[in-house]
Amino acid sequence: MSQRPNVILRGGPSVPDTERVLYVPDPTQRLKIFRGHRYEHFEPTPETALHAGRKLLVFTWSGCTYVAE
Known part of the structure; x- marks a missing residue:
């Protein structure tokens, strides 16, 4: 069963808008x-944002790490 979105992502260079609203098991x-x-x-923040009539927790981009080859 699919979970309802509870998080919206803010910032970051490579996450498309269509993938910024998602469900996170432990916010x-x-x-x-x-x-x-x-x-x-x-990173989780204390902020919330209204998206499509739902209050979502805001996570902000804190950086990236690269996969070792």
């Missing part, structure tokens, strides 16, 4: 998203 933890050859890291 108190740092989020790491694989994007090709690197991971984009997002």
Whole structure:
């Protein structure tokens, strides 16, 4: 069963707008998203944002790390 989105991502160079609203099982933890050859890291904030009538937690981009070859 699909979970309802609870997070919106802010910032970061390589995450398309269509992938910025998502469900995160533990919204108190740092989020790491694989994007090709690197991971984009997002940190939870105390902010919320209204999106499509729903209040979502805001995560902000904190940097990236590259996958070792």
